Amino acid sequence: MSSALLHGYFRSSTAFRVRIALNLKGIAFDQRFRHLRKGEQRAPDYLSLNPQGLVPTLEIDGHILTQSLAILEYLEETYPTPALLPSHALERARVRSLAYMVACEIHPLNNLRVLQDLSRRFGANDGAAADWFRHWTKETFGALEQRLAQEPQTGRFCHGDEPGFADLVLVPQIINNLRFQVDMSPYPTIERIGKACLELDAFAAALPERQPDAE
Amino acid sequence: MSSALLHGYFRSSTAFRVRIALNLKGIAFDQRFRHLRKGEQRAPDYLSLNPQGLVPTLEIDGHILTQSLAILEYLEETYPTPALLPSHALERARVRSLAYMVACEIHPLNNLRVLQDLSRRFGANDGAAADWFRHWTKETFGALEQRLAQEPQTGRFCHGDEPGFADLVLVPQIINNLRFQVDMSPYPTIERIGKACLELDAFAAALPERQPDAE
Numbered sequence: 001m002s003s004a005l006l007h008g009y010f011r012s013s014t015a016f017r018v019r020i021a022l023n024l025k026g027i028a029f030d031q032r033f034r035h036l037r038k039g040e041q042r043a044p045d046y047l048s049l050n051p052q053g054l055v056p057t058l059e060i061d062g063h064i065l066t067q068s069l070a071i072l073e074y075l076e077e078t079y080p081t082p083a084l085l086p087s088h089a090l091e092r093a094r095v096r097s098l099a100y101m102v103a104c105e106i107h108p109l110n111n112l113r114v115l116q117d118l119s120r121r122f123g124a125n126d127g128a129a130a131d132w133f134r135h136w137t138k139e140t141f142g143a144l145e146q147r148l149a150q151e152p153q154t155g156r157f158c159h160g161d162e163p164g165f166a167d168l169v170l171v172p173q174i175i176n177n178l179r180f181q182v183d184m185s186p187y188p189t190i191e192r193i194g195k196a197c198l199e200l201d202a203f204a205a206a207l208p209e210r211q212p213d214a215e
Numbered sequence: 216m217s218s219a220l221l222h223g224y225f226r227s228s229t230a231f232r233v234r235i236a237l238n239l240k241g242i243a244f245d246q247r248f249r250h251l252r253k254g255e256q257r258a259p260d261y262l263s264l265n266p267q268g269l270v271p272t273l274e275i276d277g278h279i280l281t282q283s284l285a286i287l288e289y290l291e292e293t294y295p296t297p298a299l300l301p302s303h304a305l306e307r308a309r310v311r312s313l314a315y316m317v318a319c320e321i322h323p324l325n326n327l328r329v330l331q332d333l334s335r336r337f338g339a340n341d342g343a344a345a346d347w348f349r350h351w352t353k354e355t356f357g358a359l360e361q362r363l364a365q366e367p368q369t370g371r372f373c374h375g376d377e378p379g380f381a382d383l384v385l386v387p388q389i390i391n392n393l394r395f396q397v398d399m400s401p402y403p404t405i406e407r408i409g410k411a412c413l414e415l416d417a418f419a420a421a422l423p424e425r426q427p428d429a430e
Contacts, residue, residue: 051361052316053358063305069311070311070312071308074307077304077307089292092289093289101282104319117350135332
């Protein structure tokens, strides 16, 4: 079994996604933590691995990989079992589209560096930043709930009865929502799927509060 | 050759990506336009295709596909020639990571609905919205330029001498930058690649100003 080194931060949703994927695939990994609030992701030694100065970076198989969604696809292609994407192109498109609803429409707007910028640029206080966070979450979660509740491919998890890409992007968002008091009552299907995921060790062991750098 | 129907908007970067991919793969397609500034993407008939009320939506092979990055992967899997991703997992990860730098770190922060929200929420005028746009573009373009200039896999295009996923995500961003007067002089490699892309009909025919709904 390969071993890997994940550079992350306990609270980073994108590092959380990769931890879940590594756990689901049974890939042993160590972690190194870059404290985002202290700016450790901008240290020269880290920028040489990841010129964007963002987490995560995954060192695996002698390679240095960046961008969590690209890392997930790499893991799926090189460690195919258990599969985290279905085998049929149409089903793969469904799973990816669910994952990208969160990864491309919610998370980029709601991560720490954006909230910090709103404060600097517009004087947004904690309450205004939380309103922003909740707005973009709700904007997508309404449609996501509708899709998951209505589309027949939804099972115990986002797609069928095995966890996959959509689940491992969704769960970090659900956990993030707790910190910003997002009312989850309009999203019972999302809630149910999140609970089913967190019953699995692969998800639970990846939770922020279970990481050594948790505060 | 299959025919397809793309629901988009001339100025949408994400619809632009899909137009380029369809052109590169030689898939004939018609377009229907949803005027984003008039809110046509929230009309009930469109929401039944795309519950998020976002463009693009692609109808192809009897299926309805949403989320541009999921559409690109579907096209690559079902219309494999010409390939828009390399064949080796490590190279695929490189191309995807370059594409996602733009798709996940710039575009989600800079699209129309976010700029409109900044105005409503923080009273951001056009100048402040443009500053925001330029900030997030520069934040990523610095690292993207560094990677493209230094990594040996860069060729005439982002990866080698054939256009692919990273190019078709990058070019719409470059075109968008024009409207917000982003100074491109720090990014000569990005500029060079953008020019090489636009020499190809597949890219040029997909330009916003070449669409029937262009204003």
